[in-house]
Structures are given as structure tokens and as C-alpha cells.
Ligand SMILES: NC(=O)c1ccc[n+]([C@@H]2O[C@H](COP(=O)([O-])OP(=O)(O)OC[C@H]3O[C@@H](n4cnc5c(N)ncnc54)[C@H](O)[C@@H]3O)[C@@H](O)[C@H]2O)c1
């Protein structure tokens with residue numbers, strides 16, 4: 449239970465605030481709502497079109513926090529109630545977005561509208577009403593590394609100067625326009641620039657978060673169980689689905705791309721520090737990731753296979769992975785970030801935050817959750833005769 453006397457990083461008592469959280473029903477939103485209800489006295493106006501992932505917080509009405517969370521089923525594309533909610537709140541956290549790579553090249557218009565156009569009124573209402581904004585961008589704004597353009601045998605490829613991603617120094621390197629994969633990153637970059645300009649010209653108090661592959665329970669959906677059977681979620685859910693169904697994990701273009709993965713619960717600690725320490729967070733762009741948890745997608749697949757066998761007690765397949773081309777998996781216009789390691793200087797200096805959980809440990813708790821939540825439903829779905 450939350451105690452009233454929480455202190456910020458400078459030793460001052462934190463005053464309870466009202467937070468308008470847009471996209472509260474998603475993966476990150478659900479974890480942030482949980483944290484705010486369990487550990488703070490802040491109030492949340494939770495805005496989303498869905499609430500399945502936060503239903504456990506909304507019902508029953510006897511929860512000790514039930515008067516501190518309200519769900520508003522609103523599509524921010526067209527709902528005049530949004531400005532009123534932002535005005536009512538001290539802080540707006542905007543998480544709403546289309547953010548699954550399978551959509552970027554196949555639904556580029558929806559992707560650009562969602563990540564840029566739909567975010568515009570949120571920025572405008574915050575700026576006009578002098579309200580603080582924490583906006584969720586992405587590590588994808590960095591695009592590809594400089595390293596990826598160096599010859600394969602160049603010794604410079606080992607030099608962090610050519611791959612470490614720094615908020616205030618790294619360039620944003622995207623592919624050509626027909627590589628529609630970059631529609632998302634480009635829309636996110638433009639909204640970042642707009643927010644930054646609102647800060648510079650109109651005094652908007654903002655913080656921009658660039659998440660580096662946050663993963664954990666409730667991420668996306670399992671196709672055919674709690675999402676469309678033909679849907680393609682992000683890699684954690686794709687691989688979980690393969691493991692649950694005893695199918696080989698599909699490695700796109702050989703699984704050579706590299707990512708750093710951070711446990712959602714570690715990352716949420718960083719967001720809470722931003723919420724509670726406006727003096728240290730305002731005006732900053734923060735990388736939030738775990739530089740120690742780097743793996744190629746192939747290594748991730750191998751580790752998830754090993755961890756799943758441990759937590760499920762089921763033996764792994766003899767051939768646990770299969771190669772697939774990106775064109776076959778994602779369609780025309782896909783492209784990829786080669787490597788994503790966050791520089792941690794700014795978040796360390798401003799908020800003293802560091803991630804704690806190793807890749808093995810975070811996969812162990814996440815796959816335990818996936819097995820408990822989905823294994824039985826998958827068994828039943830597989831056993832059900834297909835309707836003719
Ligand atoms: N999870 C990550 O590792 C990661 C990495 C980089 C960036 N991000 C960013 O963080 C944010 C949240 O990501 P997530 O992983 O929780 O995604 P998510 O898809 O689980 O959550 C997004 C939520 O926004 C809601 N939403 C979308 N459009 C809406 C609209 N028009 N009106 C109301 N609600 C709407 C969705 O219903 C969903 O619940 C996104 O902006 C995403 O780009 C996340």
C-alpha cells in the first residue's frame with residue numbers, strides 16, 4: 449500500500465497528482481497503472497479504447513485504490529472529451545500509438561496518423577493549458593547505426609562511437625521512402641521535434657521517453673487466443689506463440705539483428721522517477737533500456753527455447769528455429785535496425801536510474817506468465833476440430 453510520505457530525489461515530499469494516461473490499456477500503460485495504484489497516491493484518468501489489461505485494477509470497486517483510477521473509453525482520433533481530461537490533470541502521459549512493426553510497412557497511413565497526427569491535439573492541449581507532458585517516443589528514432597554502413601571487416605565496427613545511441617548526439621538514420629518500415633520512426637521523430645519546439649517557443653514542460661525493447665507479461669497478444677489468428681505481434685509474443693504451439697521460432701533474415709531487452713518492471717521504475725521528479729525530468733529526452741541485455745534475435749530465440757523448456761517442463765523441438773525472409777514474414781517495404789544499445793549517461797545523471805534484471809531472469813518470469821496464461825487455451829484451440 450502507498451504511504452503518504454514518499455520523497456522525491458531531492459528529499460521533498462511528493463504531492464499526489466492527477467495523471468491523464470492515454471493508452472493506459474496497453475502493455476506499458478497497464479504496468480504503469482499497477483505501479484501508480486500500488487505504490488503512490490496519484491490519481492489516474494485512464495484513456496484507451498480497450499481496458500482488458502487493466503480490468504484487474506478497475507474491478508472490483510473494493511480495491512483500496514478504486515477512487516484513484518477512472519477508465520474513459522475514448523478514441524483520441526475523434527473525441528471532444530480529451531481536452532477536458534487533460535485540463536483536469538496535472539500531467540499527461542501519452543502512450544497511444546500503433547507500435548507493432550508488422551503494421552509499419554503494411555498500414556503506413558494508419559501508422560503515421562497514429563504516431564503523428566493523433567498526437568498533435570495532445571501536445572496542443574498540454575501546451576495551451578500549461579500542463580506537463582510525458583510523451584512516449586521510441587528507440588527506433590535512431591534507425592540504423594553508423595556502424596552498419598562500415599565495411600564488414602572494419603575495426604571501427606567494434607568502436608562504441610559508431611553504434612552507441614546517444615540522445616543528444618546520435619543521428620537518426622532511416623532507409624529510403626519505399627522502405628515503409630520507417631514510417632513509424634519518422635512520425636515519432638517529427639512529433640519529438642514538435643514537442644521540443646513547443647518547449648523552446650511556448651514553454652511546454654515536456655519529457656520524451658525512448659523505450660528500448662521493454663518486454664514482460666501482457667505484451668501484445670497471442671494470435672488466435674486473445675488477438676487475430678493472422679496477426680503478427682512483436683517478437684516476444686511471436687516467439688511465445690511458437691513455443692506454446694510447439695512450432696519452430698521464425699528467424700527473420702537469419703535473426704542477425706541485435707536488440708537490448710529491458711524488463712518492464714525495471715523500466716516502469718524509470719517512468720515513476722520521471723513522474724515524481726519534474727525538475728529533473730522536464731526538458732529531457734531519455735533512453736530507457738538495459739545495455740547489459742544485448743542479444744541477436746537468434747540468441748533470444750535460443751534462450752527463450754531453453755527457458756520455456758525449464759518453466760513448462762516440456763522438451764524443446766529438435767530443430768527449434770527456422771529461417772524466413774523478411775519479405776515473406778512482413779511483406780514488401782520491411783527494413784530493420786541493426787543494433788540498439790542505449791547510452792545511459794543522461795538518465796543516470798538526471799534520475800540515477802539503472803536497470804537490474806538480467807535477460808535470463810526476465811524471460812523466466814515472463815515465460816512462466818505466458819505458460820500459465822495461455823498453455824491451456826492453446827491446447828483447447830489445437831484440439832478443437834476446424835469448422836468445415
Ligand atoms: N513496448 C516497447 O518496448 C516500446 C518500445 C518503443 C516505443 N514504445 C512506445 O510506447 C508506447 C506504448 O507502447 P506499448 O508497448 O504499451 O503498446 P500497446 O500497443 O500495448 O499500447 C498502446 C495503447 O494505445 C491505445 N491506443 C492506440 N491508439 C489509440 C487511440 N486513437 N485512442 C485511444 N487509445 C489508443 C491502444 O489501444 C493500446 O492499448 C507507444 O507509444 C510505443 O510507440 C514502446
Ligand SMILES: O=c1ccn([C@@H]2O[C@H](COP(=O)(O)OP(=O)(O)O[C@H]3OC[C@](O)(CO)[C@H]3O)[C@@H](O)[C@H]2O)c(=O)[nH]1
Pocket residue numbers: 547548549586587588632659660661681682683684686687698699700701703705707745784785
Ligand atoms: O517472429 C519473429 C518476430 C520478429 N523477429 C525479428 O525480431 C526483431 C525484433 O522485433 P520486434 O520486437 O517485433 O520489433 P523491433 O524491435 O524491430 O521494433 C520495436 O522496437 C521498439 C518499438 O518501437 C515498439 O516496441 C518497435 O518498433 C526484428 O529484427 C524482427 O525482424 C523475428 O526474427 N521473428
